[in-house]
Amino acid sequence: MHTVSIELGARHYSIYIGGGLLSQAERYAGFRNRSCRLMTDRNVAGHYLEPVRRMLNLEAVHSLVLPAGESQKTFENTGRVLDWLLETRTPRDGVLLALGGGVVGDLAGFAAAIYLRGIDFVQLPTTLLAQVDSSVGGKTGVNHAQGKNMIGAFHQPRAVITDLDTLKTLPPRELRAGLAEVIKYGMLDGPGFFGWLEQNLDTLLALEPAALAEAVERCCVLKARLVTEDEREAGPRTLLNLGHTFAHAIETHTDYRAWLHGEAVAVGLCMAADLSARLGWMPRPEAERCTQLVARAGLPTRPPKGLEPARWLELMGHDKKIQSGRLRLVLLKSLGTAVVSSDFDDGRLNETLEHFGSPSPVSRLPSPAA
Amino acid sequence: MHTVSIELGARHYSIYIGGGLLSQAERYAGFRNRSCRLMTDRNVAGHYLEPVRRMLNLEAVHSLVLPAGESQKTFENTGRVLDWLLETRTPRDGVLLALGGGVVGDLAGFAAAIYLRGIDFVQLPTTLLAQVDSSVGGKTGVNHAQGKNMIGAFHQPRAVITDLDTLKTLPPRELRAGLAEVIKYGMLDGPGFFGWLEQNLDTLLALEPAALAEAVERCCVLKARLVTEDEREAGPRTLLNLGHTFAHAIETHTDYRAWLHGEAVAVGLCMAADLSARLGWMPRPEAERCTQLVARAGLPTRPPKGLEPARWLELMGHDKKIQSGRLRLVLLKSLGTAVVSSDFDDGRLNETLEHFGSPSPVSRLPSPAA
Incomplete structure (x- = not known):
C-alpha cells in the first residue's frame, strides 16, 4: 500500500492506495465506531455496496443509492441527500462515506460540507478519474444548467481509501x-x-x-x-x-x-x-x-x-x-x-x-x- | 460611529455601528467598484432598497427582493438566489450584500458561501436581532422541515454595516x-x-x-x-x-x-x-x-x-x-x-x-x- 499525505494543518489527511483496501477492516478503524452513512450509485452498488456495508455493520436505511451519471450532480439531489441525512438523524459527529466515482464524491462531499454546517466525510473512489483527481483536495460541488460545478464548497475529506481492484469492474x-x-x-x-x-x-x-x-x-x-x-x-x-x-x-x-x-x-x-x-x-x-x-x-x-x-x-x-x-x-x-x-x-x-x-x-x- | 473588530486572520472584518450609515458613501468604498448584488425582502425594500441601490449605482436586475419571514429561509429559496446570481453572471470577485434581518442575512450568506465555492458578502442588518446577533460571526444557513438551521456553512462577511436608524421603521x-x-x-x-x-x-x-x-x-x-x-x-x-x-x-x-x-x-x-x-x-x-x-x-x-x-x-x-x-x-x-x-x-x-x-x-x- 502507498500512502500520500495532504498536509493542511487541522484538516490533514491521508490517501491510501493499493489493491483490496475496501475489504481490509483496519482501513475503517478510524471511524467505524461513529454514526456512518454510505452513499453510492446504482452501478457501483452492484459490486461493492454489500461488502462495504458489512465492514461497517450498516443498517440498510443508512445507505443511499442514487442513479448513476453526471446529470445526477444537481442542487436538487443535494437536497435529497440532506433529507436522508436528517431522516436518519445523522449527528454532527457522524461520517458520510462516498463510494463511487467523481459524481458520488462531489455530491456527497458537498452535502457533508453543508449538513449541520459541515460533518466529516471519507472518499472511497472506485473510478480512475476519482482516484487520481476528484477524490483528493476537497473541492466539492454540483452543476447548474448554466455551468459546471457552479455551486459547492471547499471541504476536505478525513481520508481517501483508493482500492485499485475496483478498476477491474470499471467499464472500459x-x-x-x-x-x-x-x-x-x-x-x-x-x-x-x-x-x-x-x-x-x-x-x-x-x-x-x-x-x-x-x-x-x-x-x-x-x-x-x-x-x-x-x-x-x-x-x-x-x-x-x-x-x-x-x-x-x-x-x-x-x-x-x-x-x-x-x-x-x-x-x-x-x-x-x-x-x-x-x-x-x-x-x-x-x-x-x-x-x-x-x-x-x-x-x-x-x-x-x-x-x-x-x-x-x-x-x-x-x-x-x-x-x-x-x-x-x-x-x-x-x-x-x-x-x-x-x-x-x-x-x-x-x-x-x-x-x-x-x-x-x-x-x-x-x-x-x- | 463605533467599530468592533472580528479578528480572524485572513477573514478579519469590522462591524460599523451608528446612525445613518446606509447613506454614507464611505461605508461602501471597500467594494462599490466590484460587481455588487443586493438581496432584501419586501418589508425592507419599501424603506431602504432605493437609497442603497443609488449608493451602489445598481441596475434593477442586480437586486433581488424576496417575500419576508422565517418560512422563506429554505433550501429551495437558496436555489433561487443561486439561479439569480448565475443569471446575472456574478463573478467570483463579486460581492453579495444582505439588506435586512436575520432571514435575509442567513440566506444571502449561505448562498454566498456556496456560489462558485464562496464569494464575498456584506451584511447590512436592519433589525435589532440581526444587528446584535445573526449578522456577526459567519454562521449562515437555512431551515429544514426537520429542524432549524440544519443546512448551512461558516462563511464570514467582509463587513457589517449597522445603521441604527433602520430601527425606527422596525415594527415594535x-x-x-x-x-x-x-x-x-x-x-x-x-x-x-x-x-x-x-x-x-x-x-x-x-x-x-x-x-x-x-x-x-x-x-x-x-x-x-x-x-x-x-x-x-x-x-x-x-x-x-x-x-x-x-x-x-x-x-x-x-x-x-x-x-x-x-x-x-x-x-x-x-x-x-x-x-x-x-x-x-x-x-x-x-x-x-x-x-x-x-x-x-x-x-x-x-x-x-x-x-x-x-x-x-x-x-x-x-x-x-x-x-x-x-x-x-x-x-x-x-x-x-x-x-x-x-x-x-x-x-x-x-x-x-x-x-x-x-x-x-x-x-x-x-x-x-x-
Missing part, C-alpha cells in the same frame, strides 16, 4: 475517461512523467497493478503538492484546471449527459495544447505528442459537432476563473510548464475554436455521444 | 424580538450588563440612540470575543446558543410561521433559567429576574400550547449539539456563568418541560401566534 469507457486526467498530470508534471505515460499507456489500459499504482500515486503526489500550497485555489492550484474551461463548456453544452467528464477533458487538453502552440508558447511537436497520447488512450480529440465559436465564448463566459470580465485559461509554455493567463491573443483563441469547431477530416474516432 | 414586535437576544447577552455577560438592561429597558424600547448604540456594541463585543476564540463552535461559542435548543423546537413545531425567532428565544431563555434553577445550579431569584426582564420587554415567557414533553424531546432530538445520542444544553450556574452540559438530571428537564407545557394560570401575555 470510464477507465479511458480517467486516463484523460492522468494525461493532464503528465502534461503538468513534465517530460519525465509524460514520457513514462507514453511508454506505459498500454500497460495501464491492461490494468497492470504495479503500473496503475505508480500512475495513481504520481498523480496524487502532484495534486497533494498543489493543494497544500494553495487549498482554496487562489494561485498554483488553478493549474489543475488545464483543459477544463474547454471541457466544462462541452459538458454544459451537452447538458452533462452525452459526454463523460474525462472525455470532455481529453478534448480540452488537445485544445489547450493547440492554443498554446498557436500562441508560440509551446513547441508544436510537444502539442502533437499530447494529442497523440489522448488519441492512443481511445479518447476523443474533437468536441461534439455544432459548437460554433460564438457558442464556445458564451459557454466559457460563465467560467469561475473569469476576473474583471476577462477569460483566463491554463496554457502551456512547454510540457511541465503551465501558466494561468488572460494575456493571450483573442485571435489565436478564435483560430483554435474554429479549428476544433469544423469537422475533422482525419478523425476516425467514434463520437462518445454515439 | 420585531424590536422586542431583538431584545430577546440582547437579554441573552446580558445573561451570558453577567450582572453588570444584565443590571444595565434592567435599568435601561424602557429607554431601549423608546429607541433612545445612545442606549441603542451601547446595547448593540456590548452585544457585538461579547459575540466577537466568543467567535474569535472559537470560530467553528467547537467550544465556548456554543454558549451563544443559550435558550436556543428550546427555541428551535418551538420554531420547528410551529413550522417557522407563527413565532418570530426572538420570541421563541425569549421562551427558551426562561426555560433554560428555570431548568438551571431546578438543578440547583442557578439561584432561583436570578432565574426569576431573567423571566421578569423577558416579560417586561413584552416578550412571551411561555411556549405555544399543546407541546407535550414527549414532543419536546422528539424536536430537541434533532439538535446539532447532540453528541453520542445525548442532548447537550447551555445552562447557567449564575448570571454571567454559562456552561454547555449533558450532565444534568433528566427528571429536572422533564419538570421544566411539564411546567412550561401546562397553561400558565398567571400569564396575561397575548400569544405571539394570535
Whole structure:
C-alpha cells in the first residue's frame, strides 16, 4: 500500500492506495465506531455496496443509492441527500462515506460540507478519474444548467481509501475517461512523467497493478503538492484546471449527459495544447505528442459537432476563473510548464475554436455521444 | 460611529455601528467598484432598497427582493438566489450584500458561501436581532422541515454595516424580538450588563440612540470575543446558543410561521433559567429576574400550547449539539456563568418541560401566534 499525505494543518489527511483496501477492516478503524452513512450509485452498488456495508455493520436505511451519471450532480439531489441525512438523524459527529466515482464524491462531499454546517466525510473512489483527481483536495460541488460545478464548497475529506481492484469492474469507457486526467498530470508534471505515460499507456489500459499504482500515486503526489500550497485555489492550484474551461463548456453544452467528464477533458487538453502552440508558447511537436497520447488512450480529440465559436465564448463566459470580465485559461509554455493567463491573443483563441469547431477530416474516432 | 473588530486572520472584518450609515458613501468604498448584488425582502425594500441601490449605482436586475419571514429561509429559496446570481453572471470577485434581518442575512450568506465555492458578502442588518446577533460571526444557513438551521456553512462577511436608524421603521414586535437576544447577552455577560438592561429597558424600547448604540456594541463585543476564540463552535461559542435548543423546537413545531425567532428565544431563555434553577445550579431569584426582564420587554415567557414533553424531546432530538445520542444544553450556574452540559438530571428537564407545557394560570401575555 502507498500512502500520500495532504498536509493542511487541522484538516490533514491521508490517501491510501493499493489493491483490496475496501475489504481490509483496519482501513475503517478510524471511524467505524461513529454514526456512518454510505452513499453510492446504482452501478457501483452492484459490486461493492454489500461488502462495504458489512465492514461497517450498516443498517440498510443508512445507505443511499442514487442513479448513476453526471446529470445526477444537481442542487436538487443535494437536497435529497440532506433529507436522508436528517431522516436518519445523522449527528454532527457522524461520517458520510462516498463510494463511487467523481459524481458520488462531489455530491456527497458537498452535502457533508453543508449538513449541520459541515460533518466529516471519507472518499472511497472506485473510478480512475476519482482516484487520481476528484477524490483528493476537497473541492466539492454540483452543476447548474448554466455551468459546471457552479455551486459547492471547499471541504476536505478525513481520508481517501483508493482500492485499485475496483478498476477491474470499471467499464472500459470510464477507465479511458480517467486516463484523460492522468494525461493532464503528465502534461503538468513534465517530460519525465509524460514520457513514462507514453511508454506505459498500454500497460495501464491492461490494468497492470504495479503500473496503475505508480500512475495513481504520481498523480496524487502532484495534486497533494498543489493543494497544500494553495487549498482554496487562489494561485498554483488553478493549474489543475488545464483543459477544463474547454471541457466544462462541452459538458454544459451537452447538458452533462452525452459526454463523460474525462472525455470532455481529453478534448480540452488537445485544445489547450493547440492554443498554446498557436500562441508560440509551446513547441508544436510537444502539442502533437499530447494529442497523440489522448488519441492512443481511445479518447476523443474533437468536441461534439455544432459548437460554433460564438457558442464556445458564451459557454466559457460563465467560467469561475473569469476576473474583471476577462477569460483566463491554463496554457502551456512547454510540457511541465503551465501558466494561468488572460494575456493571450483573442485571435489565436478564435483560430483554435474554429479549428476544433469544423469537422475533422482525419478523425476516425467514434463520437462518445454515439 | 463605533467599530468592533472580528479578528480572524485572513477573514478579519469590522462591524460599523451608528446612525445613518446606509447613506454614507464611505461605508461602501471597500467594494462599490466590484460587481455588487443586493438581496432584501419586501418589508425592507419599501424603506431602504432605493437609497442603497443609488449608493451602489445598481441596475434593477442586480437586486433581488424576496417575500419576508422565517418560512422563506429554505433550501429551495437558496436555489433561487443561486439561479439569480448565475443569471446575472456574478463573478467570483463579486460581492453579495444582505439588506435586512436575520432571514435575509442567513440566506444571502449561505448562498454566498456556496456560489462558485464562496464569494464575498456584506451584511447590512436592519433589525435589532440581526444587528446584535445573526449578522456577526459567519454562521449562515437555512431551515429544514426537520429542524432549524440544519443546512448551512461558516462563511464570514467582509463587513457589517449597522445603521441604527433602520430601527425606527422596525415594527415594535420585531424590536422586542431583538431584545430577546440582547437579554441573552446580558445573561451570558453577567450582572453588570444584565443590571444595565434592567435599568435601561424602557429607554431601549423608546429607541433612545445612545442606549441603542451601547446595547448593540456590548452585544457585538461579547459575540466577537466568543467567535474569535472559537470560530467553528467547537467550544465556548456554543454558549451563544443559550435558550436556543428550546427555541428551535418551538420554531420547528410551529413550522417557522407563527413565532418570530426572538420570541421563541425569549421562551427558551426562561426555560433554560428555570431548568438551571431546578438543578440547583442557578439561584432561583436570578432565574426569576431573567423571566421578569423577558416579560417586561413584552416578550412571551411561555411556549405555544399543546407541546407535550414527549414532543419536546422528539424536536430537541434533532439538535446539532447532540453528541453520542445525548442532548447537550447551555445552562447557567449564575448570571454571567454559562456552561454547555449533558450532565444534568433528566427528571429536572422533564419538570421544566411539564411546567412550561401546562397553561400558565398567571400569564396575561397575548400569544405571539394570535
